[in-house]
Amino acid sequence: MPKIEMCLKENIEHIRNTFHDTSDLIVRNLKSGCEGSLEMNIVYLDGIIDTDVIQDYVVKPLLEPFETEGLNESLIDQIMERIVESADVKTTTQYQELTNGIVQGSTVLLIDGFPEGIIIPSPKWAERSVEASIGERSVRGPQIGLTEKIKTNINLIRGSLKTPDLCVETVEIGTNSPTSVSILYIDGTVDNGILKEVKKRIHSLTVKYVLSERVVEEVLEGKPKTFFSRLRHSERIDGAVSSLFEGRVVVMVDGYPFAIIAPALFIDFIQAPDDYHISMGRFTSRIIRFIAFLLGIYLPAVYIALANFHKDDIPTKISKAIISDDEILPTFWEIAILLFLVRILVDVSFRLPQSAVILVSLIGTIVIGETAVTAKLIHPVSLIVIGITALSSFLGANRGLVGPDATLRIVFLLTANFFGFNGIIIGTTILMLYMVSLKSLGVPYLSPIIPFKMQELKDTFYREDLQRLTNSKHTYTKDGD
Known part of the structure; x- marks a missing residue:
């Protein structure tokens, strides 16, 4: 040099x-x-x-x-x-x-x-003002969201988490264009094994530049690659702070208005900020979200299995009402085409100027709905199935469940078309075995359900009393435990 x-x-x-x-x-x-x-x-x-x-x-x-x-x-x-x-x-x-x-x-x-x-x-970077969280809106609780500037984000977190035990370690990633990446944790609370693994993986990252936070996420997730997200994102201050108090590690990338939280378990993706700020739904909200996740995956497959293999087992009156009879397209192709068109509508809604979204929605409603049914191309029940599927999928869209939902829906749709309910059952068994094998920074992905930890169930499918939840210490099962 x-x-x-x-x-x-x-x-x-x-x-x-x-x-x-x-x-x-x-x-x-x-x-x-x-x-x-x-x-x-x-x-x-x-x-x-x-x-x-x-x-x-x-x-x-x-x-x-x-x-x-x-x-x-x-x-x-x-x-x-x-x-x-x-x-x-x-x-x-x-x-x-x-x-x-x-x-x-x-x-x-x-x-x-x-x-x-x-x-x-003497920097003076252009940045947007601190605004309310858009992707993780909450009826109650803090409304301020993170911004693209890492120093501003750390300032916001320190303003909420007033303790000298909050540690921030910042490294520069990128040989051609260095980008600041900060590791945040609470000394004495953080799981030291997880912290050590996070530092090891970040320091092993060697790239010319960090154009996207996904570069950091991939090295943190490790191998094998999977459609299940093993890291969680939050643009809320309370989301990052609560994770720190749970002994997790928060990673922030300059230019990225989200906190990356590690480890992330499957149960985390059915939780929401409202769960900790309002009393309503502490026993039911998460179960409803989990059922919605299952509906998004299995509902089209179950409909196809009924139409292909069990049409004669259903009473004739019900069969004619819910399964294609004189429509031009077979049931499988009805569902496949509708899923394809809904996917296009969702993509177009995010890509077009906001002023054109209403027009696109109107055209999509006419084409997919009334015209297709009137022309005997698609059965009305197929539209209902896809509508429920889409709504169920959107419920977990901002929680990291989009990838698993979309991928597994297609897998089970094809499985049901060729093998019926037997294929769905076998596929579900394989899926469970696969999920059990996944780990997030050495922590089993299905923990604390598999392996079962009674003391950790207080914040899974239901939320325990907040006083007990706040005073309890979280522990994570890792490799070798």
């Missing part, structure tokens, strides 16, 4: 070459010291620093006369300690640290005749 030279002009030339003479690289010349005896430059990228801070606390103090004779060895220290009025200042002799500081919003001060640079943090 090249070191800073004694010659100021060579240092500036090297920095200009590193930044390819970009037009927003600003180099300002200063004459400082007694009678302007010191030649120095301040270097920064225009647009990402607070120029008022630099002007008031760096430039103005440096332009004030000060004695420099006999201080050649301690001049840098004198400037840092007595002249530059900034809370956080550091020095370096490496070019790489200088350039990293500049791209991260710092101002660099170089002095002719000194092979050392001063880095003064």
